[in-house]
Amino acid sequence: MGCTAADLVTAIRAVADTVAEHRVELIQLDRAIGDGDHGENLDRGFKAVLTALDAATPDSPAAVLKTVATTLISKVGGAAGPLYGTAFLRASTAVKDRGELEAADVVEALTAALGGVVARGKAELGDKTMVDALDPAVKAATGDSVAAVLSAAADAAEAGAEATVPLVARKGRASYLGERSAGHMDPGARSTMLLLRAFAEVAAR
């Protein structure tokens, strides 16, 4: 029982809702060690994604992911726009021919997404970025159902995001703060975890 294009659209809608709900929290996290726009940027981006999905009704999971990617790239801006955009774009390419996504496809998509973020942003584990949530998520992403894979990934991402708190940022805007960046969760790691959690919850229904 795989994930169809329609299922994926449902999941993306849940992601958009989650982002809207956590908009202020993400703004506050970014305000502490960045410039306070992360929640606003993602919210604007995912609202545009909803509009795009309403207009286009893409007919494969890959097409859904590509619509998400191009919309995020053109609507989010900031660091997160190209990073999440590239993540979704690589995920789309990874599952190009599938009509429904099975557990293994999801693992491949997540792996490709991480590859895209690292290729674009050149952050390493421990740099206090979204990689610190996404990398452990990919490592933990195993299981024999889509729901199991995503649930494991979300749990690992949550731990990874928590673990960014004591870190000193070495990439992104927080790096300008040097030592003062320690003691705060990285907003991008937090949003990565929120996205994965929303995916996992829809898959578990």
Place this chain on the structure above:
Amino acid sequence: MGCTAADLVTAIRAVADTVAEHRVELIQLDRAIGDGDHGENLDRGFKAVLTALDAATPDSPAAVLKTVATTLISKVGGAAGPLYGTAFLRASTAVKDRGELEAADVVEALTAALGGVVARGKAELGDKTMVDALDPAVKAATGDSVAAVLSAAADAAEAGAEATVPLVARKGRASYLGERSAGHMDPGARSTMLLLRAFAEVAAR
């Protein structure tokens, strides 16, 4: 026992001290219904007067008053600079030939000062300006000693200044506030009263 040039310098020094002491109060009064500089302007002006008197040691009461006048004109600025400047200038002219000032001379000087302020500023009684202190002071300025004249004038100026509180300003910067100028004492009326009180106190010694 009249007032010599030296006595007058002593009185002016007392005036300068009073202004310095009440600088913040005058700033606050002016902040309420004007632009908050009255105390600063007068303080700057009278400090410059002290310097000028140190440098010049004028030898007649008229010369002392003229030094005060020209210094205030060139150092105070704002409305109060030319108004007080003109007041002292006219007072100087009024007592031009006197070696010592007697009670009648002081009355004449005060009358001339008022004339100068009115000629320059064109304010009428009740416009909520320094005229509301100076005009009653001149009317009350009688007595057979310099001390008595000044004491009566200061008392009347004090009452006049108090009476500006409920007035709506029709001249000066406070007039821009319209009705909102009511409920505050006019800073120039207050400073006029302070000047006269300082003169009176020195005369009474």
Place this chain on the structure above:
Amino acid sequence: MKKIINDPSTVVAEALRGIELAHGDLLTVIHDPAVILRADAPVQGKVAIISGGGAGHEPLHGGFVGPGMLDAACPGAVFTSPTPDQMQTAVERTDGGAGALFIVKNYTGDVLNFETAAELVETDVRTIVIDDDVAVKDSLYTAGRRGVGGTLPLEKIVGAAADRGDDLDAVLAVAQRVVDNVRSMGMALAAPTVPHVGEPSFDLPDDEMEVGIGIHGEPGRARMPVENADGIVARLLEPILEDLPFTEGDRVLLFTNSMGATPLIELYLAHGIAERLLADRGITVERRLVGPYVTSLEMQGMSLTLLKLDDQMVELWDAPVQTAGLRWGR
């Protein structure tokens, strides 16, 4: 009070040293008494245009000294009119034999000090008093309206008239025509802090604004709940339009001015609204200026100024100007 200063009593003197160093190509600064002169003063045969007022309104007036605008500016202490010895020096140093015009904003202090100066100098001096603030009700029994944003177009246009060789009478006539046709109104979201006072000129709760403020931190005519940009712009524009009045078919200069701390992004936003409201009424905006030009230290807020234009005023507005604060055409 948070300011980049050393000592409240030396702010103006120290700023003048910075101005002198920053604009040595355009300006000469005399320090005692304080006067800012155009570098090539006096210009022989030209009417000298002299203005001045309290400091804290920069770039007004010193920033408008230079070819095509002012010959000299006399800066007073912060928000305090300058003194007659300053204007006297300004006249002496800019006198090119064609007389001088004093441009005076209508405040008792400014008027009295310039008046005193005019009595002291030998040069043929005329005075134009600008009183464009419609927030203040004019009447024979008050100090009259304040001079605010309209001072900038006045100085620009009069400067151009003197620059092209108009004589003193003609320059005064141009000045009078600008004063007759210019109106302004301003508002504040937060007050400025005068250095020697050390606290804001008025206290404004987080949800209120002052409407009809002047440029010296005087409280406005009315305090009211904060409105959005559409509301604020309409509230400034309506009284301006009614006052002259400005009516359908009029050609205008629209000057959208920041009082200091309001950033350009908000100012452009407000400017767009004002242009739209004017277009709705059939009033043609032919020239415009947007920026912090007639400021009140770090006051947060804006003002609008409208000048009814005719061909001559347009030509004089467009004429070259080369100053620290306004520069085009050369």
Place this chain on the structure above:
Amino acid sequence: MKKIINDPSTVVAEALRGIELAHGDLLTVIHDPAVILRADAPVQGKVAIISGGGAGHEPLHGGFVGPGMLDAACPGAVFTSPTPDQMQTAVERTDGGAGALFIVKNYTGDVLNFETAAELVETDVRTIVIDDDVAVKDSLYTAGRRGVGGTLPLEKIVGAAADRGDDLDAVLAVAQRVVDNVRSMGMALAAPTVPHVGEPSFDLPDDEMEVGIGIHGEPGRARMPVENADGIVARLLEPILEDLPFTEGDRVLLFTNSMGATPLIELYLAHGIAERLLADRGITVERRLVGPYVTSLEMQGMSLTLLKLDDQMVELWDAPVQTAGLRWGR
């Protein structure tokens, strides 16, 4: 939050309408995707100079579009880098057949979005990344230094090089020389408020300042007790001088910049101090600029930028420029 706006989500779009109306003679504004073009774009045979970044830094960048400086600017949301479709449109509309140069301030978001755009267009595009902020320690393992005040002289000088007909390689070489020779540092007395955030970007007690701030309300490298102007200027200048380093005999451009709410009177005062400190070290200030040019909304504070000059840079700095924010020589 007190602002002259209607709705946080439409601030940039509404401001762009105001900019369009205010500067129709100089600029064309495309609204979707948002791009500010010089009115006569594309200029055939000229290298197109394109910049952009988050809104809220006005006049940077849109105010520097016009003859002698930028061909296009791409404004993002407030403090948020623009998106690749904007740069793509900018390239298409300004391509005069000689290629394009992207001027990118070194922020991860800006770099990534311009990088994506460069991959999308067919035009020959080069990119110069400006990273002049000495407050940030550079290292291979970080995002590197930020681009701040140095962006202005970069855009001016590179714009002049393109204007005189330099080809893409030559323009890039000039750009690189500016980047190699320009250094900046800034401080804040009070934080800006981003419209959609609604509260100040950082909280600063009444007696403290942030030193080494960026232009996006990022907190600085260090918080410390407020100092007087002499102290502040020295604290900004020292690390700049040490970094390049600037030494005795150097000729420099000194750019004293207001972060927004700091009034000109304070800025000139600070400028005077900086000039004196440089003179003391035998460094010659040959060119200067003082004003709110690279701002951070209503942030209160200032930055200093020093550019080591050579004859060619002086010539390019002096070359005519005709933009909303900077204008001389024509």
